[in-house]
Amino acid sequence: MTANTATSDEILIGRIAGGDRLAMQVLFARHHVRVFRFVLRLVRNEATAEDLISEVFLDVWRQAGRFEGRSQVSTWLLSIARFKALSVLRRKPEAELDEETAGAIEDTSDTPDVTLEKKQKADVIRKCLSRLSAEHREIVDLVYYHEKSVEEVAEIVGIPEATVKTRMFYARKKLAELLKAQGIERGWP
Amino acid sequence: MNTNKNEVEQKLAEDVELLLPWHAAGTLSRRDAARVEAALANDNELASRYELVREELGEAIRLNETLGAPSARAMQDLFAKIDAEPARSQKTSLGFGTWLTNFVAGFQPRTLAYGASAAALAIVLQAGILAGVFVKEGGVGYTTVGLPQVQDGAFVSVRFNPQASAEEITKFLSDNKAAVVGGPASGGMYKLRLADRSLSESELSAVVKTMSASPVIAFAAKAN
Numbered sequence: 473m474t475a476n477t478a479t480s481d482e483i484l485i486g487r488i489a490g491g492d493r494l495a496m497q498v499l500f501a502r503h504h505v506r507v508f509r510f511v512l513r514l515v516r517n518e519a520t521a522e523d524l525i526s527e528v529f530l531d532v533w534r535q536a537g538r539f540e541g542r543s544q545v546s547t548w549l550l551s552i553a554r555f556k557a558l559s560v561l562r563r564k565p566e567a568e569l570d571e572e573t574a575g576a577i578e579d580t581s582d583t584p585d586v587t588l589e590k591k592q593k594a595d596v597i598r599k600c601l602s603r604l605s606a607e608h609r610e611i612v613d614l615v616y617y618h619e620k621s622v623e624e625v626a627e628i629v630g631i632p633e634a635t636v637k638t639r640m641f642y643a644r645k646k647l648a649e650l651l652k653a654q655g656i657e658r659g660w661p
Numbered sequence: 662m663n664t665n666k667n668e669v670e671q672k673l674a675e676d677v678e679l680l681l682p683w684h685a686a687g688t689l690s691r692r693d694a695a696r697v698e699a700a701l702a703n704d705n706e707l708a709s710r711y712e713l714v715r716e717e718l719g720e721a722i723r724l725n726e727t728l729g730a731p732s733a734r735a736m737q738d739l740f741a742k743i744d745a746e747p748a749r750s751q752k753t754s755l756g757f758g759t760w761l762t763n764f765v766a767g768f769q770p771r772t773l774a775y776g777a778s779a780a781a782l783a784i785v786l787q788a789g790i791l792a793g794v795f796v797k798e799g800g801v802g803y804t805t806v807g808l809p810q811v812q813d814g815a816f817v818s819v820r821f822n823p824q825a826s827a828e829e830i831t832k833f834l835s836d837n838k839a840a841v842v843g844g845p846a847s848g849g850m851y852k853l854r855l856a857d858r859s860l861s862e863s864e865l866s867a868v869v870k871t872m873s874a875s876p877v878i879a880f881a882a883k884a885n
Contacts, residue, residue: 533746641678
């Protein structure tokens with residue numbers, strides 16, 4: 473995110489605090505896809521993710537006057553989204569949600585050799601990224617897709633910065649193990 | 662001694678390795694990025710592991726991009742809920758930071774290192790702004806209404822050049838020992854306080870003339 477976009481987001485929040493619906497539309501248009509994808513990767517259910525993003529932005533509408541600008545607006549949005557997604561997961565076990573989206577997750581029953589024959593390496597990496605635990609998926613997405621710094625991830629997830637670094641390391645290590653099980657030996661760790 | 666040195670080197674190498682994902686994503690501070698770059702240049706093994714990180718980064722982005730987007734239902738639901746909310750007052754108390762953001766953003770379209778500039782500007786403004794600032798939405802832009810009404814001193818009204826960056830404005834205020842004590846008024850005019858005491862007409866005219874010549878200022882005039 474550029475400095476200008478971050479500044480512009482803060483201006484929008486100021487206007488939303490004053491009840492400006494147009495500013496709300498602009499902020500929603502700018503961020504809703506990324507927030508949706510972040511939530512979807514956590515809850516693994518499109519309808520639930522859609523419900524959640526309208527709740528996330530409703531919170532923004534209600535709380536905009538209390539936003540102090542200490543973090544980027546996108547970081548604030550992801551923090552709210554994460555809290556709501558975890559609340560849903562607590563009410564509905566992940567296994568159940570996984571089942572609902574089973575069709576969206578590729579079949580992994582092939583032997584490693586067959587898999588390599590059928591898929592390109594990139595496809596296998598994406599499949600293994602999908603099979604990480606919720607905790608590991610979350611940190612990988614925040615770092616790689618949402619471009620969050622160590623400090624921002626710490627704020628969103630609510631863990632110390634040192635833990636952010638080690639959790640990312642273990643997520644990558646787990647990914648390497650999953651890849652190895654699929655026949656891709658990367659020479660690390 | 663050597664053991665200690667080796668342990669320190671090992672610890673630094675591990676620390677650099679932990680930072681590789683953020684380096685690939687471009688979200689490290691300049692200092693950390695330089696540290697990682699130096700380590701990559703001197704360590705072929707680390708460089709090959711960095712290529713794995715870059716590979717993961719690319720696939721994580723592709724994976725997320727395949728997730729699609731929410732339907733229009735999400736936005737419809739949101740605005741239906743907003744419409745059901747109780748009406749709120751248009752006058753809203755905002756923090757100084759938000760006012761400052763609006764202030765800076767109002768006249769600097771260029772890309773700039775906002776954080777550093779705003780912080781520097783805040784230091785200058787502190788001299789003139791002693792109370793909280795309330796912002797109310799008007800027909801055009803925002804109007805500050807809570808700035809202290811300073812009676813004594815010498816004042817000018819200025820309109821900043823829209824092309825001036827926050828850094829340039831900060832320097833201008835600092836060079837002229839000026840503090841913003843009011844604005845923006847109609848036409849984007851800001852009131853600056855130049856001194857604690859009154860200046861003679863000729864002194865004030867000279868200051869206005871000097872300020873008008875600055876590229877940071879689009880217009881300057883005496884003010885009461």
